[in-house]
Amino acid sequence: MGTNENKKRRRSCPQPGDPDYKTPTQLRNARKRRKSQREKSRGSDSTSPKKHVSKEGSSSRLSSSQHPQDPSLKYIANPKAAPTVQAAKKFFDGIFQSTQRDYQFPIFVGPTQGWRTVARLAVRQQKDQTLQVGLFVPGSHQLLPVPQCQAHHPNINSAVQVLQDVCRQLVVPAFDEATGRGNLRYIAISVERSTGKQQVVLVWKEQESDSTTQILDRLIAKLISVSDQKRKEKIFNLHSLWVHYNNTWKHANSIVDRNGRWVQRHGEDDGHIQEVLLSNSNQPESQLYVPLLFPPQVFRQANLDGFANIVIKIREWLAERLASTADTHTSKEKKKRRRFKQCLELYGGVGTIGLNLVDYFDGLVSSDENPYNKSCFESSLGQITLRDKPMRESRREHIVYHSKSATDMILGSQGRQLLEKAEVIIVDPPRKGLDQEVIDALNASIEGSQSSTSRKALVYVSCGFDAFRRDYQGLVQSGRWTLDHAEGHVLFPGSDAIETLSFFTTTER
Template sequence: MPKRKRETKTPTQLRNARKRKAKKREKATARLQDPSLVYIDDPLSAPTVLQAKHFFKELGQRLPLQLKAKEGWRSSAKLAVRRGADGLKIGLFLPKSHEIISVLGCSAHHPAINQALEAITVIGASGKIKGYDELDGTGDLRYVKLDVERSTELVQVTLVWNASSQEEAGSSLSWLLKKLKRHELWHSIWLNFNAADKHTSRILAYEKEAWLQVHGPKRFLREALHSVEGEAVELCFPPFVFRQANLCAFEDIVSLARHFVPAQSVVVELYGGVGTIGLHLADRVSSLVCSDENPHNRLCFKRSAKALPEELRPHLSYVQGDAASQVKSVPTADVVIVDPPRKGLDEAVLQALCRSRKKKQQRLIYVSCGFPAFQRDCQKLIDAGWTVHHAEGFILFPGADHLETFCVFDRA
């Protein structure tokens, strides 16, 4: 049998092959280090996902799992900035440490976020801007918050500065802003003044005087959830309100919520944010009262509601206050919607739900971003007479050990 002729590659082909191998090695190394990509090869194998499937199986319920795009899904990111040998070090903290892993070029990020990070990193390499140093509390830039307006692919960037005001920040901030404004990446540029001597663990300072917009239109960044049926809603997402990182996947949760809200229901929504879920129920409710503790959310809700058909607006209202302060409204509702932070329901809210009884059936729609807390709350609700009517799991952060749980409880 004749020997096969050995294929000879040109120098260019060899170089390209080496580059491909190097990129493959870099990607594999990033997956080992980046805590958001640990389970990216098989997101359904994450421990929390397996735990949730087992939990619902014990309840006699099947848990369907929904997974969308594994790349380019993150349209909102809050990243730490620290002092590095070559300028600014921007990325995520490794688990149980204060060591930062760079996420420049991360496959999970919307391409616009990666472009923005590259611009900031290149500017930071000059050395004129100092990353924050946790050991002595010195440095300039502590965090960056990046939000993409998906319709335009422009980025709303927030620079969290280690100072109490623009005057205190001085010439280094002015220099950075001058450099950033040369790029056409930005929807707007915001400053958040959060000095290290405030002794707070919060990434952002939420006092009104801590915020300053220095570039871009005064009109808030807007997002429409195009896959959701019903009246079109443009949600307002300035940098000082909560926004889901994976809006593309969260759209499916909003659509599902609509399906489980009977027509002409009296709805109370706690932990409502800017009304991401509630406003998309405007054509299905006889009344909706939405609430949240962030004082900025009410204005965003009102601006979005103002664009809805005039006949729907009188049915919609917003109350500023934490969920515990709104528990008196729970017994009045046909449907209660909760989307609490990772720690789960406040004890006062959980107790109000456990006590609540109406003459007709009442429904609870629970959207959870922290499964251990949901598991605890779910068991208490079942013990109090609620039954699980429907449940689904959503992989909102593919690659991370995380699950967003959507659960509908009924009580006769």
């Protein structure tokens, strides 16, 4: 190997003092850990009675639908038996028993096949140098192939197959986290439900060599030509093709580098997938039509069908609440209470929840820290129709979006005002739950003049039950909030996870 190449490699490896630098001992230990994990996994494969020959490669592998290590299918025989689902049931049943309410925590489970329309999969080189696409076994960097995964939408499985075949054919170098060499780190695939088309992201590590951009160009050209050929068979029909440059050195748990570039290399317009959550039969009175837009940089629920049921439940709860508030008023005021005055949404994404409730509010302030969301939210807002008519400008101007963290939204006098004005607050935080500042602000004295006629409502959608349990204590122990209703939605049947939907109201004093 030439000296120049050695120099280049040294430059691309972390040097002492760099945050990602590892000492030779640390590197040796990491190698030992990987070796022992590989041996363990070989052991479990060889003793499994379900071992079979897959189409995937030369070696005999288990398909994900049979693999004992596939975390997404561990509880597939009985999704409600997953420990987290059971823990949530015990927790909520206990709350309702302690308040002497005759109520059992309902748990909804949707279809167990083909529900996942978003997948992010790792790409690594196997020992025999074949490139492999798969999931990491939890707690390890051992790759688990997931061909024909039953949780995946069939068009994710077919896209994985095409990508893997093309990459192998072109000898695309998969990223190697031990050496930092190689390029293709991950692939992300999202399926647009109405068309079945695939939005594909290649997560690429740039190396200091021209040839790697040529490899990427060849890969892209080949994928586009396969898409042209296979479009009619509906196996691989590219909606758009993106490259995300993630040049971080070590295997960061995050697939996306916040500072990394995004480049759209193929596809119509702006490469945003369009999804509509509610049908007219879900809400015949409003006939609200909201096209949500999803470029690959924003959060999109992996089980959109299941998530739509959560949005429908929120709509039902709000409708009941409006009706019960109206009952306490004179008939003149009853007329006025067709909508809540103001809603504040934190952790709102592209407006997946908030925009699908706009017919319940005079005004909506939505927010999220991801700067890519705002333009999606605003484009969707411009396309909303109610009973086939565009939303009136006078109503649209009361629906606004802020690219801000939840904490920044609620801090200071402006934050206090927002909380005071809001009759309904919606939070849908990431798995780690609410930021402490948000809990503190929600618990502070936020009874405003606007809400003197009704108690405030807090709608909490949670994808991390442990964090929810902590946040629940924080909210209820303050004496400010009382749980009104809660239910569970198993959005990832087979996994050890539950999405909880909880409705709180400010405690009556």
